[in-house]
Amino acid sequence: MIRRWTLLVLLTMGVCSGAMPAAQAAPLPADSVYRTGLILRDQDGRVFTLVSLRGRPVIVSMFYVSCRDACPLTVSAIERLRAAIEARTGRPAPPVVLISFDPAHDTVRELGMMAAMHDLKGPVWRLARPEQGDVRAFAATLGVFWRQRPDGNFSHNVEIVLLDADGRIVTETAGTGAPDPVFVRAAARADLR
Amino acid sequence: MRAFVLWTVFAFAVCGHAAASAEYRVVPGGTFVSALSLDGSGAPVKIAGFEMRPVPVSIGDYLVFIRAHPEWRRDRVSPLYADSGYLASWAGPxxxxxxxxxxxxxxxxxxxxxxxxxxxxxxxxxSWYQWEFAAAADDGRRDARDDPLRSERILHTLLARTGHAPGAAGAGRADIYGLYDMNALVWEWVDDYAAMFVNADARDPDRQNLLGFCGGAALAFDNRSAYALMMRVAALSAMGPADSSGNIGFRCVRDMQQGKQP
Incomplete structure (x- = not known):
C-alpha cells in the first residue's frame, strides 16, 4: 500500500513539474535521456525516477537477472572501468544504475539476490526494474536493443553508457577486453558534470 | 443545458476517436516459418492473432497526430528521437x-x-514476425510465399517505384485479411527491428553488429529467393532508431479486440 502511494506521489510530481525541487528546476537539455521519464524500483524496494539521478555523472547499463553469459561479464567490466577511473583520479568513480529489461521476472527480490551474489552494494550500485514508462524507448536512446527468443532468453547487445549530470550521453563502451581508455578519460575529466 | 454539454463532450470523444484511429483488420493467429533465421533455421514460429492497420499511416493521419502532440513537430522534436531528416521534405512543421x-x-x-x-x-x-506473417499472404492464400510469380511481381513493382515518391496507399488490391501495400509501396518500421541485428547471446559483443551492415543481413536468410524481403531488412539494418528515410513508413497493430472472432 505504502509502495503504491509512493508511486502515485512520484507520478504526480512527474506530471506537475512545478513540484520539482528547486535544484532541478532548470529544464532538461533536449538531448537528455532522462526525458524518457521512466519510473524505477531498486533492489531495496525504493522507487525513483530517472530525473532523480540528475546532479552528478552516472554509469548506466541494462541487463536481466536470468542472463548467464553477457550480464555477469558486464558487471565485471563496469567494476574494472570504475577501478581504472579511480586509479586515474583518486576520487570515487560515478555510481552505477543497472536497469532490467525483463521486469516480468526481475522482481525486487531477484534484484536483491543478484546484488548479493555479485557483492554489489548501494548506494554505488543500484539494480532497478522499470515500474512505469517506455523502457524500450529509453533503452533505444542508449543504443540497447533486445528481443525475446521463443526459449524465453533474450537476444540483446551490451552498452555501458556514461551520462553527464544532466543525463546526456558522454560516451559508451561494449565493455569487452581492457577498460576502454576513451571511457576512462571521459569519466575522469574534472569538468564532467 | 447540462445534457447538451455532456452530449457535446461525448460526441467529441466519439468523433475524435473515429478520426484518430483507422479500422484495423483481423489477422488470425497461426504458425509459420520465417525467412529469417532469427531463432534457429526452419523452426516454426507461433503467432497469436492480432489486428493491423489496413494501410500504412498516411501523411494526413500523421498531421492529425502532430497537431495533437506538438512535441513531435519537426521544429520541436528532441534530437534524441529524430534526426535532421525527420519530415525534412515537408513545406513547414x-x-x-x-x-x-x-x-x-x-x-x-x-x-x-x-x-x-x-x-x-x-x-x-x-514485431518483425507479425509483419512478415501478415505480409506472406496474397488475395487468396495466407501463405503465398512459394509462388515464384508473386515474388517476381513484388520485385518488379519495387524496382519500378525506386526513386519515386510512394503513391497513395490502398490503391492496389487487398490481401486475404483486407490489408493493402504490405510488400511493395514502402518499407515499414517494426518494433524489434534493431534487435534483429543483435548477436544471438551477446557473448561476443565485438561481432554483434556484423549483420548491421547494409546487405549483410542477407546472410541470415534461409530462403535467398526472397529478394524483396532482403532489400527490406537491409534497409532497416542501416537505420538508427532516430534516423528517418524517404522509403520507410509504418503501420500499427493492436491486440485482438473483444467480441471479434478470428
Missing part, C-alpha cells in the same frame, strides 16, 4: 506541401516517432 497527396504513406519518420504515433491510438508497431 504542419504542412507537407500544397501538391502533396495526404493519402500517401508518411515517410521520413523515425522509429521513435512511429512508436509514439501507434501508442497514441492504443496500438504499437508490429
Amino acid at each position: 504542419l504542412s507537407a506541401g500544397p501538391d502533396v497527396d495526404l493519402r500517401q504513406p508518411v515517410t521520413e519518420v523515425s522509429w521513435f516517432a512511429a512508436r509514439a504515433f501507434c501508442a497514441g491510438e492504443n496500438g504499437r508497431l508490429p
